[in-house]
Amino acid sequence: METVCLNKQDNSFTRAVEERSGQVVSRCYQCGNCTAGCPMSFLFDYPVSRIMRLIQAGQKETVLSSKAIWLCAACNTCTQRCPNEIDVSGVMDTCRQMARRENKFGVHAVRAFVNAFIDSVKFNGRSHEVGIMALYMLYTGRFWTDVDLAPKVLPKGKMAILPHRINGRAEVAAIISRYKQGFSDPELVRARLAAAGGQGAGASAGGDKGSRAGHGKEAAS
């Protein structure tokens, strides 16, 4: 097992994870319930409860370089069972997002799969299974991936060889492109909201936010 040097604590990392995920990671008292229920733990380099401890201890490099944050299946078992009501799965998601921003990819195949999926959505507006597999093979060089499944699905005519493209695919591609250009950056949007607030409601795009109660009908319950 690797040793962790607790003299080098990056507390700003702990704060950043808490802020981005909206979770109080310091509430974790290492009961291990998350790890006990984690289905992917057998592939992890650090079990999920240890990732939580490493975040508390400000071990940015270890956490963001880990394989565990990439192999999490986002099944929410840990979140459901945490006695301190921490959205553990959400924290894992946050770490993966932060790792991506720092160009750290603990498991390249997962990154390739995610990219293949998003690219498929960008091209077609919908995900296209055959296309995702083709892109995944291209990005990883694993050209034999799941070829054993082809004889099972192709004769049934289930898999659409050509994608179902939607009319609004340019709109969906624009969402991804705006995202990549940083349009949803929280500081930028916060500044715009503040400016709009100063000028009065409805002054800029999306300026009617303040008057809207919420998007979910069941939000109050």
Next chain:
Amino acid sequence: MSKITLGYFPGCSGLGTSAEYEKSTRAVCRELGIDLREIPDWNCCGSTPAHTVDPVLSSAFSARVFAQGEQVGITDVITPCPSCLSNLRNALRHMDDELFAARVDALTERPLKQEHSIKSVLQVIVEDIGLDSVKARVRKPLTGLKAVAYYGCLMNRPEKVMRFDDPENPVAMDQVLEVLGAEVLPFPLKVDCCGGSMSIPARRSTPHLAGKILDLAGEMGADVVVVACPLCQMNLDLRQGQSRAAGLKYTLPVPYFTQLMAYAFGLSDADTAFKLLAEDIAPAFTCMSRRSDEIKAEEARKAVLAEEKARAAAEKAAKTQAGTETAAEKQPGGKSRANSASAAGGAA
């Protein structure tokens, strides 16, 4: 029954690997009086990959779906896919935060003007249509079919977000299968993860996780593993050969609950779409009819036995009554309690 009209989000897998779920869902909804209005030109919700990149990006995909619905007056939407459900539900929840909603709007440039709701098809069938209405439509009961219901991770989790059924021991599908006439076995791995989309980049996960689920179902003597999630279904059915290559001893058909509903409702082969499953369901139905015959024979035997018993009892009663009358005539005190009771009754 009164008709209900709801917006419908089929999800991308319905156009491919889960075509049988899509076909049977539409057929079952038609039978149950749920009028599905498909959201026009809907897009992918982004599934797991999008929210692992950024929840704002993921929510922006969902927001466009809701915006497309809003355009034609759809605000109450149902979807068969738990992964879509989870994403769409989470988007609504996150967008209750003003800053988050503004960040999403910055990507879609189409702010939502109305409130929206998203539910699973299963939830609407169980809560809004009701099990009695389902039962009333059964033409070909699944008597003799041993089934386990497998829910997967996302349908009921996290509890606070999904707000449906139990997060550790859900029963909605069990109840549906029971009213269809099946024998539902208590399955301990109902909500254990099948590995989800990790089956592609982390191949070892499939035999380990999906294999464990199938192995226990086989061990328990189930004929079918019934599911409600396209990704679970793919890992359990399409990839079953991969699990068998790693040591799984059983071959188990993995139908969607809607396919079994369509079958029990007596709908056509086009509606049940069983032929699209990777593992053939025919052996399960063979077991079912054999067991059903056994159950019928056993019931017939029991009926004959009960009849004989009743006749014997009647004869005995007639005899004792005759005996009582003679006994009562001879000694008014009576020996047995019955005699004394009848004597007391007579005296009163």
